[in-house]
Amino acid sequence: MERRAVYTAVTVAAVACVVAVLIIRKRSKGIKWGKVKEMFAEIQSKCALPTEKLKQIASAMETEMHAGLASDGGSKLKMLLSYVDKLPTGDEKGLFYALDLGGTNFRVLRVQLGGKKGRVVDQDHLEVSIPPHLMIGACQDLFDFIAEALSRFAALESEEHKLPEGKQRELGFTFSFPVKQLSLSSGTLIKWTKGFSIEEAIGKDVVAELTKAMERQGLDMKVTALVNDTVGTLVGGRYDDSDVMAGVILGTGSNAAYVERASTISKWHGDLPQSGEMVINMEWGNFKSPLLPITEFDEAMDFESLNPGEQIFEKLVSGMYLGEVVRRVLLKVAQEYPIFGDIVPPKLETPFILRTPQMSKIHHDSSPDLKDVGTKLKEVLGIHNTSLKTRKFVVDVCDMVAKRAARLAAAGIYGIIKKIGRDTKSDPKQRTVIAIDGGLFEHYTIFSKCLDDTLKELLGEEMKNSVVITHSNDGSGVGAALIAASHSDN
Template sequence: MRKPIIVAAAAAAVAVSCAVAALWIRRSARRWSRVECIVRELNKRCATPVERLWDVADSMMAEMRAGLAAEGSLRMLPCLLNSLPTGEEEGSYYGMKLGRAKLRLLHVQLGGKDARVVKKGLAEVPVPINLMVDTSQELYEYMAAELGKFFLEEEKHSDRKDGTPAEVAVSMSFPVVQNSASAKTIVEWSQGFSIKEKDGEDAVGELNEAIEKLGHNMRTSLVVNETIGTLAGGRYYCGDTVAAVVLGMRTNAAYLESEHAVPKWQSAHHRQGEMVINIEWGNFQSIHLPITDFDVCVDNESPNPREMIYAKLISGMYLGEIVRQVLLKITEETSLFGDDVPSKLKIPFILRTSDMAYMHQDRSADLVAVGEKLSTLGIPNTTLRMREIVFEVCDIIAKRGARLAAAGIVGILKHLGRDGTDKKAVVMVEGGVYEHYRLFRNYLHDGVKVMLRGRFSDNVVIEHGCGLGAALLAAANSNHGKKF
């Protein structure tokens, strides 16, 4: 009697175990089905077929033309330069590049067309947080002091003997407006800088005043947006350079425009020739941009909702955050990483674009780097299948961003009539995303080629900038009688 009872109990236990296992398998299958559904929908919403890319390019071109005629979503800010570099410059020149958190100091010794850059000096210093919310005078005095230290060190090995001031040009990661009527250069502070200054304060004048206080034999000739520096660097090495793009934490573009094509400028001036236009393309908007619910969420939680939409799709400030938003939704709806949502995954911007690139560029068979990065987010012991999902999300977001950036570039080329000719057109690109995110860079190059259908793609060259633009601008503009 006892034996049948034991057998029955064992059978019941096995049945229960089987039922539990079956339930777990069904739940797991439903979970993975939902995960894959979310990823498929994301891929569909982020799709950038060639037809859509051309729609974006055409919209970019239309907005550029509108901005050249009057104020629009694209600022199309004229930059008043006497000269762009030609490669024939000679002498010793300095530059400063002010970014979001650091100040880059540059020195070049130029030897003319044959020798080019004979010598260069580079240094970087952090920008103290307190100076980002202080007065412009305090910031410029800090910049002048750091430049002075750099200058004294570099001049130890200089052959400067005639006593003429060293020429300095400055590029900044902010919109720079040049007022032709007052000849003032006004910086519009953003990206964490909340500078207090008087209306219409002249950046060039303030910097020179700060330099003079320190007694250094230097003179600032101009302050420009960083894209102008990138364009200048391109022109120094290649006269076919027609545009420049920055793809880093921030994104922007500049290009060379015929002055007769700038109606809003012609009303005050009647010069002939070319001028540099800072597009400020981050604020580009179009119904053709593939925007998802995740992008809307990122936009709503940003300091500037409904602004800088294009930048929020392609720049390093936001790419990693979009990936985090996607992973958070997957986790909340499917418990992909466990029943409890990892607390770190709820923190905005904890996943940087550099983290995204690190995972996306993992070439190991079992995606070890993806697992390592997820562990830092409080998601340990992931399976290969989980890591593959994360990898795919990174790929979708990066591919969309890179191809949209490519569409913007082609839009500029089409505006210039250089998208389908046998004439060479070079676009210089700088910025951490382009430089360090290899797969993003590859997708961008591929996007340009696909849009141009290969026929003329060999005549459009995308090159990495030299990073010396500010100093090269100082060289080009030291001779004020020179025109380009």
């Protein structure tokens, strides 16, 4: 019996070796580039976004915006009330603080505003890493750690920056985790993300927790505004340009906020704000429509993600996912044809090994021999000695994925423009400015240019110069301080 088992095992191993050799021989016959091109053309057709389809997506986005404003749960778009109803005018003066908690680090900022002439007179900040044990520990311990750093930073105020007697320091708190906002300065935590897991904090008012921690430190400071980073981007942009109507984040994640007429918000049951406006945090990453060009690669990535079925739009447009989609396309082609050699490179099978900054480096290589492409393939995926034809193919895959994302982001922005009635020229002098922040937009030049070009394409010849895209840097920091200043009690 033992001999038979050994014989069987040897036979199976031998057959496996023969099969492997036959596969390698088959693959070693050379790359059939005609077949590769056919396969790629089929994928491209599924990613295609002609102008008319983009307009349909924008209209679908607009429809969902209406539904989300009508009632909670009426749309995949949450359309959250920010309670920001006063935007900066440039007249703001004084010293304001900001706390930006968005991940494993947090920043505290001190901003001195000098009105229309002085603008941002002075700015200083401190960045602090959160110890891992505090991310899964007690709620009080986390907020005490943050408040202690804030207290230390506030103690470094210069004499010229000190507030007059009887005036309280005011803080804008950027909290980039899901919260149910109850007012401008309160909101309960819905769930943690980004590695945090403090169960007792869920359902608590994060502003109340921070306030108690500051009191324990003896720090006399009031949280005037609790804001989302997208709202901060809009506000930071509005401070520099009064025509800014929307803020968009295009970085690791993606979201948008815009200025809405308060009278159109059916789910708002309070008194209408005096300004007649309200900033709405769309949470557009969760937008979903049958019109979206979702491929087998997107479906597989979504299925294997931590939140399957959610954040579909974000998974198509944000920096967290673009490199991974490229990897999955290259892996599929490499399994069919030996574009990287007779054996599929093992590293190519590792999820998220190709990050979007590396993809950007590959995509932007303009050298005749695509040297940077070869270097990145070697460094990241362990692929050596690629042909120029193979390197060009990799660039083509990056181009397809990046431009699909950029065109979709442009369609989302066009949907906002349609919703606020800025898609037609009612006033020849009217400008509509979209403030965008995030590393994907700032550093991926081909992406940002395609976004701009696509928006002009959607707007048409008559309107293309009436809508302007601008970069709003550090909205999550300075923007929070500006919201505190706009709603100041001092």
